[in-house]
Amino acid sequence: MIRLAIPVLGLIILAGLPMFVSEYELGLMIGMATYVALASAWALFSGHTHYISLATVAFYGTGAYTVAVLNESLPYPAVILCAGLIGAAMALLVGLSTLRLSGIYFVIFTFGLAELVRQLITWYEVTITGTLGRYIFLDLTAQDIYWQMLALCAIAIGLTAWINRTRLGLALRAIGDDEIVAAHSGIHLARTKLIAFTISATLITLVGAVASPRWVYVEPLIVFNPTVSFLTVIMALLGGANRLWGPLVGAIPLFLLFEWLSVNFPDTYPIFLGLMFIGVVFVLPNGVLAGLDDLRAWLGRRGK
């Protein structure tokens, strides 16, 4: 009971925070919520399976672009629904063609996918519609966006917690350890991965859709920025991608750090991003939370 009560209480407090903060601080909170949602949604698939997807921005950007294209012709809830459906359809298509790939090939494919989608949309806009940039005019306040993003965080973490307790969660963990053993135990590999990948990618698409009105002006180069994919991976890995709260623990400090770096070192901050990536992989391959467990175990042994 208490395991549920604390997160719910936290959510209520977070939902009430916009009443007490400045416009700038609310902007930061939206940014944090965006990356917590992205990292948690990413980890829903990649955390247990260890399939490192760099396609985050392909879905995120697709969500944003869907809003940009449809925001003037459909009511907002219908636009969000469309974004979710498009994300799910794209995930199924991508999943069916890639999830048989293993390891490094999957990583490369997902990275290429983001570039492919960006080029496709650019080509479509330039040659078919004749416009490249699009404007998003929606009657949404920063608070509305914050609440929606907070809801997506809750959904991503809640879904992960639920999946962890189901057959799907057990199957995903087995796949992450050894696919051959998983298959010999009766697990349908392709189907299991496809379900998790689609849930994860749909959530990521929705994050892009909800975040997009903040930009007002949208074009492929802005919304398909590969840094989003890399940041998401580093954040999830830093906190611990296979832990329920790991992505959140990684996303908040890293978002604030990168925000500070990009303000103070606008030209050189991608270097820090690269260094962080290497640092996380070398120092804390299993994330901060696992590192803390190790530390606690070590202190416990020393105490005896």
Added chain:
Amino acid sequence: MTLIDVQKASRSFGGLKAVDEISFAMDSGTVMGLLGPNGSGKTTLLNLISGFLAPSSGRIVFNGKNLAGARVDKIARAGVARTFQLVRILPSLTLLENVMLPAVFGHRSHWGKEADRVARQALEKTGLADRAEATAGDLNYIDQKRLELARALAGEPELLLLDEWLAGLNPTELQQGIRLIGSLAGSGITIIMVEHIMEAVRALCPRCAVMNAGRLIADGETARVLSDKAVIAAYLGDADDA
């Protein structure tokens, strides 16, 4: 009743015929030893049966259905379980979770309390019950082998494929291992065991098949097969070569 009927199963890798038109059938509840020198195709044959490799040609009829070329997980759910020559466990999962997998996804597909009961029973049989919550990666080699067998059993298979499961055990463990497999055979599971330890083959397998260079060179009562000239030649080389 015939449980498995392998009909002219073949598998080539490039020009090499690793398994060359092998045929044999087994009744439910019987045990067969599968012998042969290294590289004779024993593991490949197990891989064809478990679905890890698809046969290039031939049929593998299990419980009346041809499973040749079916996906691994489908064959596992049909009731075939195996261990691997190089032990494979899920290192980051607990022992209980390791054996829970086939209990949940395997032949009988349980969930909740029933899956837990079946999984713990499998750990019990292999002497690992008291370490159910330990992490599998922390086990030593012998216990990993035990865990692998427990995992195979937790799927409540009708056919169990053991790929040199007894290899690497010390004399005491070997005796325990032989007793364990003997008790499984007694419980009605059909077993094909690839094995080099003759003591185990004689104790456990009333029937033996011998492979050499992808072909079945002998199949029959163990004592007779082991004294067969062709079999001795395959293992020790021809008298002329010596």
